[in-house]
Amino acid sequence: xxxxxxxxxxxQNAEQLAQRAREWVTSRQxxxxxxxxxxxxxxxxxxxxxxxxxxxxVLHEPVTL
Amino acid sequence: MAGSFEVxxxxxxxxxxxxxxxxxxxxxxxxxxxxxxxxxxxxxxxxTATILIENxxxxxxxxxxxxxxxxxxxxxxxxxxxxxxxxxxxxxxxxFDALLRGQQGSLTEQVLRDAYLGFIVVxxxxxxxxxxxxxxxxxxDGGRRWYPITRRYEAHLYGMALPIETLAFxxxxxxxxxxxxxxxxxxxxxxxxxxxxxxxxxxEITQAANxxxxxxxxxxxxxxxxxxxxxxxxxxxxxEPFVVNVRDEFVLRSTLYAYMRGRVPVLMIxxxxxxxxxxxxxxxKHAVAVTGYGLAATPASPTSSGxxxxxxxxxxxxxxxxxxxxxxRMVLDGTTVPVLSNGQPCNLLxxxxxxxxxxxxxxxxxxxxxxxLVPLYHKIRIPFGAVQxxxxxxxxxxxxxxxxxxxxxxxxxxxDVYLTDINTLKGDLASSQALxxxxxxxxxxxxxxxxxxxxxxxGDAKPVLDLLFDAxxxxxxxxxxxxxxxxxxxxGILRSIVSVPATQSSLQxxxxxxxxxxxxxxxxxxxxxxxxxxxxxxxxxxVQIPSDDAVVSPIARGGLFRxxxxxxxxxxx
Numbered sequence: 001x002x003x004x005x006x007x008x009x010x011x012q013n014a015e016q017l018a019q020r021a022r023e024w025v026t027s028r029q030x031x032x033x034x035x036x037x038x039x040x041x042x043x044x045x046x047x048x049x050x051x052x053x054x055x056x057x058v059l060h061e062p063v064t065l
Numbered sequence: 066m067a068g069s070f071e072v073x074x075x076x077x078x079x080x081x082x083x084x085x086x087x088x089x090x091x092x093x094x095x096x097x098x099x100x101x102x103x104x105x106x107x108x109x110x111x112x113t114a115t116i117l118i119e120n121x122x123x124x125x126x127x128x129x130x131x132x133x134x135x136x137x138x139x140x141x142x143x144x145x146x147x148x149x150x151x152x153x154x155x156x157x158x159x160x161f162d163a164l165l166r167g168q169q170g171s172l173t174e175q176v177l178r179d180a181y182l183g184f185i186v187v188x189x190x191x192x193x194x195x196x197x198x199x200x201x202x203x204x205x206d207g208g209r210r211w212y213p214i215t216r217r218y219e220a221h222l223y224g225m226a227l228p229i230e231t232l233a234f235x236x237x238x239x240x241x242x243x244x245x246x247x248x249x250x251x252x253x254x255x256x257x258x259x260x261x262x263x264x265x266x267x268x269e270i271t272q273a274a275n276x277x278x279x280x281x282x283x284x285x286x287x288x289x290x291x292x293x294x295x296x297x298x299x300x301x302x303x304x305e306p307f308v309v310n311v312r313d314e315f316v317l318r319s320t321l322y323a324y325m326r327g328r329v330p331v332l333m334i335x336x337x338x339x340x341x342x343x344x345x346x347x348x349x350k351h352a353v354a355v356t357g358y359g360l361a362a363t364p365a366s367p368t369s370s371g372x373x374x375x376x377x378x379x380x381x382x383x384x385x386x387x388x389x390x391x392x393x394r395m396v397l398d399g400t401t402v403p404v405l406s407n408g409q410p411c412n413l414l415x416x417x418x419x420x421x422x423x424x425x426x427x428x429x430x431x432x433x434x435x436x437x438l439v440p441l442y443h444k445i446r447i448p449f450g451a452v453q454x455x456x457x458x459x460x461x462x463x464x465x466x467x468x469x470x471x472x473x474x475x476x477x478x479x480x481d482v483y484l485t486d487i488n489t490l491k492g493d494l495a496s497s498q499a500l501x502x503x504x505x506x507x508x509x510x511x512x513x514x515x516x517x518x519x520x521x522x523x524g525d526a527k528p529v530l531d532l533l534f535d536a537x538x539x540x541x542x543x544x545x546x547x548x549x550x551x552x553x554x555x556x557g558i559l560r561s562i563v564s565v566p567a568t569q570s571s572l573q574x575x576x577x578x579x580x581x582x583x584x585x586x587x588x589x590x591x592x593x594x595x596x597x598x599x600x601x602x603x604x605x606x607x608v609q610i611p612s613d614d615a616v617v618s619p620i621a622r623g624g625l626f627r628x629x630x631x632x633x634x635x636x637x638x
Binding site for chain 2: 014017042
């Protein structure tokens with residue numbers, strides 16, 4: 001019984017969050033922040049892409065120790 | 066047959082004496098080897114009590130090396146080795162002899178099995194005598210130490226099978242094998258079992274690598290391999306080499322973790338630097354096979370975006386370093402090595418080693434990680450980096466919601482991204498309580514590719530979502546296969562907002578166009594539907610759910626689960 005009550009409370013809270021989230025993503029501030037987040041993610045993944053690149057000359061250096 | 070075996074009470078002095086006698090090496094050579102110190106430390110922890118020496122042992126790997134090189138030397142090298150077996154239980158020659166005679170006594174085959182710690186093959190060579198070595202790993206220390214590359218070996222001792230879970234190690238002999246060869250040989254012991262290929266001996270690896278040998282160098286004795294030659298040796302066993310630059314700390318941690326968690330051994334090429342002087346003295350390049358990792362309780366956070374992943378908890382790796390020993394510890398302790406790069410001073414990430422410098426001092430030689438080489442089954446086509454980029458972008462999207470209090474998670478979401486296979490995945494799902502009812506049934510019945518990238522996101526230490534990517538597809542394809550929802554509240558919130566055009570346009574702007582651009586839209590559209598049977602949860606009422614999606618099959622319509630992106634047959638390879 002207590003579990004069912006907790007579930008109801010959790011679901012109500014989630015429903016409220018969902019409603020707030022929909023309002024926020026359609027707001028001017030939400031759109032600006034989403035756009036900025038996308039740009040930041042792009043910069044991060046580009047940095048990682050560059051970091052993973054192999055310098056072809058290391059392929060020919062002897063591993064001797 | 067008298068003289069076939071000997072039993073000694075263990076002490077490090079006895080071990081060193083036996084190694085010197087069996088190898089025909091000078092005692093000071095044995096004492097000076099880093100391996101001696103390594104074994105002293107290693108055999109102390111499992112309380113080693115007894116050494117049993119198996120004389121006249123024919124080792125398959127050494128006999129290949131012998132046939133290719135040593136037999137044609139003027140000096141009459143022995144072709145038979147000795148094998149030293151280690152036990153945590155004390156017994157004597159007489160006890161073991163009685164066991165062989167079938168007499169009742171305190172020493173039984175089961176007692177030997179329970180006390181077995183592994184073996185070292187001693188090659189009859191004066192300097193480089195540590196042959197095939199299989200030693201039991203340390204305990205996992207409550208989930209801190211991970212050895213995902215180990216496999217089962219069985220040592221057969223006069224009719225008794227002694228199983229051990231480990232990965233074989235051996236020292237380079239500087240003739241048929243260099244460090245890169247030994248690292249490859251250990252890695253092939255892992256991949257041979259995992260991907261079902263023959264495991265070549267050291268000399269066979271050297272010969273395969275030297276198929277593209279520069280003309281000015283000779284094949285045997287070998288003076289080392291290049292990364293390109295190592296890659297060629299990997300191709301020779303039917304696997305595909307995958308090379309990544311790992312100078313970046315986050316790339317190193319996350320890439321090692323992603324493949325090793327999938328039980329794929331990783332070869333790491335490092336530059337060794339002696340730090341005992343005022344400025345680092347670079348000793349040269351060295352190769353090790355990375356065979357395990359240690360996880361700290363708290364993760365480091367090396368990305369600028371704050372992306373948090375389980376891989377960031379790696380604070381040490383365990384490597385088969387042929388100059389040190391099996392599962393040798395290399396710690397990511399934050400120490401950097403100052404260098405000049407294009408004339409500009411910079412500090413490079415480094416790991417501790419167990420190497421001694423020229424003066425014989427420990428703890429002065431650092432390893433600067435340069436490159437990793439991953440031997441992959443040919444069908445594992447999607448590189449980890451592509452999946453990681455997609456996940457980082459999706460994480461940024463989730464984080465912006467969470468930081469505004471729009472997701473019910475107090476702490477930053479944490480990701481666990483790694484390679485897996487269909488059987489391991491379904492085994493995890495079947496043994497876990499995270500999915501229940503219809504969702505669990507659908508996940509278990511679903512046809513999936515053999516290899517998958519799995520990205521599990523945790524909120525406040527509880528699983529929230531699992532994103533599955535087809536590792537066998539092409540990057541331009543639709544690698545994203547499926548999302549498993551563990552937290553209905555988070556999934557519901559995502560469903561509710563992705564139907565908003567503003568969200569969709571933001572996601573379209575995510576620039577990982579290789580496969581996430583399309584599939585993120587598809588994933589979020591899938592999230593935008595109520596789960597299972599088209600019945601929305603109570604809290605979903607009033608949330609607009611788009612109905613247009615021509616690719617959703619009738620079976621999956623209304624649910625998160627959809628047919629696999631390509632023909633739907635379960636892979637059997």
